[in-house]
Amino acid sequence: MSIEVKNLVKKFEDKTVINDISFKVNDGEILAIVGFSGSGKSTVLKLICGLIPYDSGEVLTSQGDIAMVFQYSALFDSLNVADNIAFALHERKDLRKKYKESEIKNIVSQKLELVGLKGIENKFPSELSGGMQKRVSFARAIVTNPNIILYDEPTAGLDPMSSTLIEDYIVTLKREINAASIVVTHQMSTITRTADRVIMLYDGKIVFEGTPYELLQQNTPYTKQFVTASLEGPMQMQA
Amino acid sequence: MITLRKYLKQSVTYKVLNGLMYAATDFLDTTGKIVQLGLHVLKCICKFEISWKELLTQCDRFGVSSLPITLSIVGMTSIIVASQVAHEMVKQGGGNFVGMLMTILIVREVGAIMSGFAITSMIGSSLASELATMRVTEQVDAIDVLGVDSVRYLFVPRVLSGAIMMPFVVIVASFVGVLVGAVTSDLFASLPYRAYFDSAYLGLYMKDLSVCIFKAIFFGAAIALISCTCGYFASGGAKGVGLATTKAVVWSFIAIVVLDMVFAVLFFY
Numbered sequence: 001m002s003i004e005v006k007n008l009v010k011k012f013e014d015k016t017v018i019n020d021i022s023f024k025v026n027d028g029e030i031l032a033i034v035g036f037s038g039s040g041k042s043t044v045l046k047l048i049c050g051l052i053p054y055d056s057g058e059v060l061t062s063q064g065d066i067a068m069v070f071q072y073s074a075l076f077d078s079l080n081v082a083d084n085i086a087f088a089l090h091e092r093k094d095l096r097k098k099y100k101e102s103e104i105k106n107i108v109s110q111k112l113e114l115v116g117l118k119g120i121e122n123k124f125p126s127e128l129s130g131g132m133q134k135r136v137s138f139a140r141a142i143v144t145n146p147n148i149i150l151y152d153e154p155t156a157g158l159d160p161m162s163s164t165l166i167e168d169y170i171v172t173l174k175r176e177i178n179a180a181s182i183v184v185t186h187q188m189s190t191i192t193r194t195a196d197r198v199i200m201l202y203d204g205k206i207v208f209e210g211t212p213y214e215l216l217q218q219n220t221p222y223t224k225q226f227v228t229a230s231l232e233g234p235m236q237m238q239a
Numbered sequence: 240m241i242t243l244r245k246y247l248k249q250s251v252t253y254k255v256l257n258g259l260m261y262a263a264t265d266f267l268d269t270t271g272k273i274v275q276l277g278l279h280v281l282k283c284i285c286k287f288e289i290s291w292k293e294l295l296t297q298c299d300r301f302g303v304s305s306l307p308i309t310l311s312i313v314g315m316t317s318i319i320v321a322s323q324v325a326h327e328m329v330k331q332g333g334g335n336f337v338g339m340l341m342t343i344l345i346v347r348e349v350g351a352i353m354s355g356f357a358i359t360s361m362i363g364s365s366l367a368s369e370l371a372t373m374r375v376t377e378q379v380d381a382i383d384v385l386g387v388d389s390v391r392y393l394f395v396p397r398v399l400s401g402a403i404m405m406p407f408v409v410i411v412a413s414f415v416g417v418l419v420g421a422v423t424s425d426l427f428a429s430l431p432y433r434a435y436f437d438s439a440y441l442g443l444y445m446k447d448l449s450v451c452i453f454k455a456i457f458f459g460a461a462i463a464l465i466s467c468t469c470g471y472f473a474s475g476g477a478k479g480v481g482l483a484t485t486k487a488v489v490w491s492f493i494a495i496v497v498l499d500m501v502f503a504v505l506f507f508y
Contacts, residue, residue: 049384068384074377088385091290091392144386 002027002180003048003148008057010040010047010204017043019204020057027062027147030174030181032195032212034226036235039201041184042071045150048182061148062180067141068150072157073133075125075140082108082121085140095144111139114176115169131162138169142177149173151183155190167193188227191215200226202235269490273468276390280398280464283391293396301362301397301459302404306411309357313412316353317345317419325424334428338435339442341420346447347507350413352499355458358401358408359491363466366397367487370470371480379471393471398463405459406452413451450506454499461494 003025010018017040025031033041046052048059049066075084085108089095099107112118115135125133134154141149151170155163167190174181183194191198192212200208200215200222207222208215218224225233247253283289325337370393373379382389417439424430466487473483 046380051380051383065386066384068381070377070381072376074381076373076378076381087382088387091387092385093288093388094386140381140385 002029002062003182004058004060005044005048006058006060008044008047008059009055010043010052011055017204018047018054021201021204021206022057023199023206023209025148025180025182027180028174028178029196030170030183030194032191032198033182033184033201034186034191034198034215035201036186036226036237040204041201042152044201045152045182045184048148049150064148065144065146066148066150067144067146067179069134069137069141069152069154071153073125073130073137075133075137077125079124080121081112081117081123081125081128081136084125084136085111085143087140088144092144107143108139111143112136114142114172115139116165129162131158131165134158134162134166135169138166138173142173145177147177147179149179149181151181151185153184153186155185155187160189163187163189164193170194207234269468269486272472273465276394276468276471277398277464279390280394283388283395284399288388288391288395289399290392290396293392294399297396297400298404300365301358301400301463302407305358305361306408308361309354309408309412310415312357313345313350313353313416314419316349317341317416318423320344320349321420321423322427325420325428325430329428329430334430335434335438337424337428337430338417338421338437338439341424341435342417342439342442343444343447345413345416345420346443346451348499350416351409351451351454351458352495354405354409354412354455355462355495356492358405358459359462359466359488359495362401363462363491364484364488366463366466367470367473368480368484370467371473371483372470374471374473375476375479390471394464394467397467398460401459401461401463402456403459405462406455409451409455409458446506450502454502457498457502458495461498462491465490465494 006022008018008021009016021044023031033044035041043052045068047054048061049068076087079087083090086104089099089104089107108121109118112120115138117132117135117139120128120132125136128136154170155166158166170181170183171194173179183190185191195212198208198210198212198215199206202222208220215223216227218227221234224230225235231237321341324340328334328337328340370379379389379393382392421432421435424435425432469483469487469490473479
């Protein structure tokens with residue numbers, strides 16, 4: 001077990017956004033969380049990595065680091081690419097004295113090479129395209145060799161080719177570091193190309209759990225509505 | 240019953256009370272956050288958990304880049320005061336006290352207060368908008384997820400640089416203020432420089448200077464802490480950034496006046 005979520009509940013004021021959900025993700029496995037906007041997908045990620053507290057339930061994770069790739073990359077715009085990637089190594093209490101500057105430089109180069117962006121260490125985030133920013137944020141996330149990686153809509157706003165590239169990196173990273181990964185997305189290509197399993201959220205609850213193949217078979221009203229992107233079905237868009 | 244409730248909700252009294260209630264809650268909430276984060280910053284400073292590189296950057300921002308605007312504001316305030324005071328005092332035969340009066344006024348109050356206002360407008364607003372933008376673009380979340388204490392990384396160098404650089408800014412600004420007072424007194428009331436500076440020297444007390452420096456340390460730390468706190472808890476996109484910046488400026492102005500009042504009562508009453 002790498003991540004185990006048990007009966008998780010989160011309320012914002014009176015509204016229950018996550019309503020008693022449970023699931024597991026094993027090492028080297030990618031779980032896709034899908035659902036329409038506002039279904040609570042990103043909230044689940046923030047609850048798992050501790051950015052927001054949950055009201056009840058449990059989140060159990062195995063020892064080690066949790067990394068997150070944010071929807072809009074969230075690179076530090078005042079730092080260059082190298083400093084962005086090395087941020088945790090420079091600033092984290094337990095890592096600050098562990099590496100020499102030359103070692104950090106090597107780690108940064110390695111991680112950049114892994115995401116196919118060698119030689120851009122001195123560029124600033126504003127000088128990079130959306131796809132490149134996303135890849136740099138990948139490199140920053142994996143700099144501590146985490147055993148859990150959370151992706152919040154990693155291909156949102158990218159062109160199809162960049163999306164494919166990002167999807168390939170998600171799979172490569174899974175292979176390279178054997179991390180348990182959760183990908184929040186509503187892009188079908190990301191689900192089919194990366195995920196081992198899929199859960200679908202609606203109104204804070206899990207309404208489908210299965211493989212990408214089972215999702216595409218549209219055997220339930222929820223999967224049918226999601227795959228065909230229909231307005232007719234059990235899931236109603238919030239006004 | 241429902242009609243009565245609806246009627247009450249529409250009444251002016253209800254709206255005024257509701258507004259007051261909201262303001263009181265917001266005041267207590269913000270004060271609590273400032274105190275809580277202030278204690279956290281103090282703890283980090285005591286443990287020497289300081290990013291020295293970032294501290295130098297912030298010191299440059301706080302002390303050096305803000306100097307031209309601060310000196311201009313204190314200098315112009317000095318012109319306004321000296322042009323009116325020198326003329327009247329010379330007319331009443333008190334020309335020999337103009338330098339003393341200007342020095343006491345500038346060293347005790349004008350230098351620190353006007354520098355505080357200038358720094359708030361220039362640096363405080365930029366600190367708040369910077370942190371607020373980082374918050375709404377998830378950069379603060381990214382710091383936390385990477386396992387770095389975001390308060391230590393963002394607040395400590397900024398608050399510390401405020402406390403270190405503000406006394407320097409206030410001393411330079413006060414010195415310029417006294418000099419500008421001399422030039423203005425000469426131009427507006429034909430007061431000789433010698434008479435002005437002899438009297439100014441008599442009005443320069445060590446206690447005033449010490450209190451001025453002490454006060455400046457608190458002003459600098461308060462401006463940075465309040466501005467960072469307002470930015471750190473921003474939400475809601477571009478509008479949230481704007482609201483956080485406005486709040487930071489208003490709260491810093493109020494804090495400067497309140498702190499100044501406390502210092503005046505403590506040291507000069």
